[in-house]
Structure formats: structure tokens, C-alpha cells
Amino acid sequence: MLNRNPADPGNIDGCFRTAALDRTRRSGGEQSACRIAFDEDTVNPVPTGRRARNSQVLQRSSALPHANQVKGILKMSPKEIVLSAVVALFTNFDPEAASQLPKENYIQHNPAVPTGAAPILGFLPALKQSGLTATTHRVLAEGDLVVLHSTYENAQAFGGQTMVAFDVFRVEDGKVAEHWDNLQAAVPxxxxxxxxxxxxxxxxxxxLAKTAENRTLVENFVHDVLLGTAPxxxxxxxxxETYIQHNPMVGNGLDGLGAALKAMAEAGQPMAYTKTHLIVAEGNFVFTASEGKLGETPTAFFDLFRVESGKIVEHWDTISTIPAQMAHDNGKF
Structure with missing residues (x-):
């Protein structure tokens, strides 16, 4: 069994949770039915099989986990490396290939998972039996950082039946070198x-030509509004005119945001951002990972913004408590 605190859904490596991308068992051994499918326009992955949505299947993803093909990952983009590592580690559960994918000194920021590559490999047998399934909704990348926005079903191992997560990976020398994540129980x-x-x-x-412009817009929004410099x-x-909200406690539009913030303050749970550690932008999407407080509780805020015509028009997030004790000395960020 995995060592975890069921009360803290953010305590298992998000990379682990991506283990169950629609695998199937077949007689004579286990063979993965998972392939990574990319929408022809968006280059966003979703599991194939019953979840496929008129997507073009890239057969190479399901083949990558074999050890004699791992070297080919070095020629891939960071986004492709991360998606390939997810398949190799947590769909085929191939120890030989998996041992070559993360860097030996893999840096872990999930509070409950020890740092290094060995703990990931050690969890493979348990994960093979876990029965989780995952749907990745969005993938964006900038430089050596890759962000996955996913839903995990049958996720009692991570704190609930259905969990929503952001996972961030840093790629170095063709391998996954560092990982951050944030989970929250899904609200229908x-x-x-x-x-x-x-x-x-x-x-x-x-x-894509507006990536830098959109990144600057969100950076300034974080500085002026979220950090309280010039709200x-x-x-x-x-x-x-249009602000689509996916935080379950907040209504659409600026009025919905204002009402939610006022209600939290009146309930003695004001939301305060104090520092933003990561920003990843690709085209019209910009992701930020910040810390702050919800009331008096140290809290991690992972936010995804969609920008259109120079304005933020849509927002997703996950919020989780930052525990005082962790399985490593790397911190949440």
C-alpha cells in the first residue's frame, strides 16, 4: 500500500496518479491499451479508447516505454518527453524503461513523496494494481516546464473518488528532473x-505569437491584483464582458468573483497570495503556481488563465493546504 494521509489529497506524486491512462489486462500477460491522442488543432492529450474524441492517435506514444527506445526521447520536445514518461512509467509499468526516464536526482515537491527516482520506481508494483484512471484535459509548455491539467477517477488513494490536479514537470537533458503538483476534490x-x-x-x-504578451498580462495581474499591490x-x-469561472465557489463574471471574495472575508477566510513561484505560458494559456494563505492556513494556489484579445476570459484552479511536515526538504515549491 502507498504511504499516504487520506485527509490530504495532495500527498501523492501527480506523476504516479497518471498511472492509469485506460490500461487493459489481456490473457497471457498485461498489455497497455493506452495511447496518447492529440487533437489535430490543439495538441492536447486525452486517453484513447472510450474517452477518445475524434482525435488523431499517435502510435509512437504507446511504443516509447520499451527500454531500447528510450534514447529517442532525447530528441523530443519537453512536452513529448513528459507525456512519454507518463506512458512508460504508469501505463506499461516497465521497470527497465522507467529506470531510464527520470533523472537519478529527481527533485520531488509533492509533500508526501520522498525525493529521488527510487521512490517512483518503488511504487510501480502498487500502482499497477491501483485501478485509477486519468483524463488529461490540457497540456502547455514553455522552455523546460510542462503543465498537465487532469482529472483522476477512482482516486480514493489520493483523497476522493474524483480529483482534479495540476502537475508541473521540469525536463533536463531529455529526462524528467523535477515535479510539483496540487490536487483538489472535484465538485460536479x-x-x-x-x-x-x-x-x-x-x-x-x-x-502562439502572443505568448510573451499574454505572459506579461498575467504576470502584471498577479502582481497588481492577486498580490494586492493595485487591486x-x-x-x-x-x-x-466575459469571464468564465471554474473555481467551484465562484460565479461567472467580475460580479461573481467580487461576491466570492467578500463572502470569504466575512467568513474569516480571506484569500491572500504572497508569492508566485512558477509561470508557464503557451499561446492563449498562462499557468501560475503561488503560495499564500486561506484564512490563517498556508495554502498553495495553482491557477490557469485563458487570454483573449488582451484580457483574461477564463480561469481554472486547484487549492490545497501546505503541510508543515513533508517527506523531503524541497518544500512545496
């Missing part, structure tokens, strides 16, 4: 303030 659309789920909405990555400038960043 029927129970959210906006009527939206925590993962639906736009997925297409476009406006009155919020309409400089968020559209006053």
Missing part, C-alpha cells in the same frame, strides 16, 4: 457557483 458542475465543472471549457492552444486595476486585466 451541478454544485458549483457558476454551473461550470472544474475542468470543462476551452482547450485549444492558439495565438483597483482588476478591469485592466479581466474582461468585463
Amino acid at each position: 458542475a451541478s454544485k458549483t457557483a457558476s454551473g461550470n465543472s472544474m475542468t470543462d471549457g476551452a482547450t485549444e492552444i492558439k495565438d 483597483q486595476k482588476i478591469t485592466d486585466y479581466i474582461s468585463t
Whole structure:
């Protein structure tokens, strides 16, 4: 069994959770039915099989986990390396190939998972029996950082039946070198303030030529609004016409955001960002990983913003407590 605290859903390596991308068992041994499918326009992965949605299947992803093919990963982009590592480690559960994919000094930031490559490999037998399934909704990359936005079903091992997560990986020398994650129990659309789920909405990555511009917009939004430097400038960043909200406690539009923040403050649980550690942008999507407090509780805020015509028009997030004790000395960030 995995060593975990069921009360803290953010305590298992998100890379582990991606273990069950629709695998199947067949007589005479176990063979993965998982392949990574990419939408022809968005280059966003989703599991094939029953979850496939008119996507082009790249057969190479299911083949990559074999040891004699791992060297080919060195020629891939960071996004391809991460997706290939997920298949090799947690779909085929191939110890020989898996041992070559993460760097030996792999740096772990999940609070409950020890740092290094050995703990990942040690979890493979248990993960093979875990029965989790995963759907990756969005993937974006900038430089050596790759962000996955995913849903995990049958995820009692991580704190609930259905969990939503952001996983961030850093790639170095063709291998996965570092990992951050943040999980939150999923709230169905029927129970959210906006009527939206925590993962639906736009997925297409476009406006690649505006990546730097959109990154700067979100950086300034974080500095002025989230960090409280100049909150009155919020309409400089968020559209006053369209603002689609996926935080389950917040309604759509600026009015919905204002009402939620006021309610939290009145309940003695004000939300305060204090520092942003990671920013990853690709086209119209910009991701940030920040720390702060929810009331008096140290909290991690992972946010994803979609930008259109120079304004933020859509937002997803996961929020989790930062524990005082961790299985390593690397910290949450």
C-alpha cells in the first residue's frame, strides 16, 4: 500500500496518479491499451479508447516505454518527453524503461513523496494494481516546464473518488528532473457557483505569437491584483464582458468573483497570495503556481488563465493546504 494521509489529497506524486491512462489486462500477460491522442488543432492529450474524441492517435506514444527506445526521447520536445514518461512509467509499468526516464536526482515537491527516482520506481508494483484512471484535459509548455491539467477517477488513494490536479514537470537533458503538483476534490458542475465543472471549457492552444504578451498580462495581474499591490486595476486585466469561472465557489463574471471574495472575508477566510513561484505560458494559456494563505492556513494556489484579445476570459484552479511536515526538504515549491 502507498504511504499516504487520506485527509490530504495532495500527498501523492501527480506523476504516479497518471498511472492509469485506460490500461487493459489481456490473457497471457498485461498489455497497455493506452495511447496518447492529440487533437489535430490543439495538441492536447486525452486517453484513447472510450474517452477518445475524434482525435488523431499517435502510435509512437504507446511504443516509447520499451527500454531500447528510450534514447529517442532525447530528441523530443519537453512536452513529448513528459507525456512519454507518463506512458512508460504508469501505463506499461516497465521497470527497465522507467529506470531510464527520470533523472537519478529527481527533485520531488509533492509533500508526501520522498525525493529521488527510487521512490517512483518503488511504487510501480502498487500502482499497477491501483485501478485509477486519468483524463488529461490540457497540456502547455514553455522552455523546460510542462503543465498537465487532469482529472483522476477512482482516486480514493489520493483523497476522493474524483480529483482534479495540476502537475508541473521540469525536463533536463531529455529526462524528467523535477515535479510539483496540487490536487483538489472535484465538485460536479451541478454544485458549483457558476454551473461550470472544474475542468470543462476551452482547450485549444492558439495565438502562439502572443505568448510573451499574454505572459506579461498575467504576470502584471498577479502582481497588481492577486498580490494586492493595485487591486483597483482588476478591469485592466479581466474582461468585463466575459469571464468564465471554474473555481467551484465562484460565479461567472467580475460580479461573481467580487461576491466570492467578500463572502470569504466575512467568513474569516480571506484569500491572500504572497508569492508566485512558477509561470508557464503557451499561446492563449498562462499557468501560475503561488503560495499564500486561506484564512490563517498556508495554502498553495495553482491557477490557469485563458487570454483573449488582451484580457483574461477564463480561469481554472486547484487549492490545497501546505503541510508543515513533508517527506523531503524541497518544500512545496
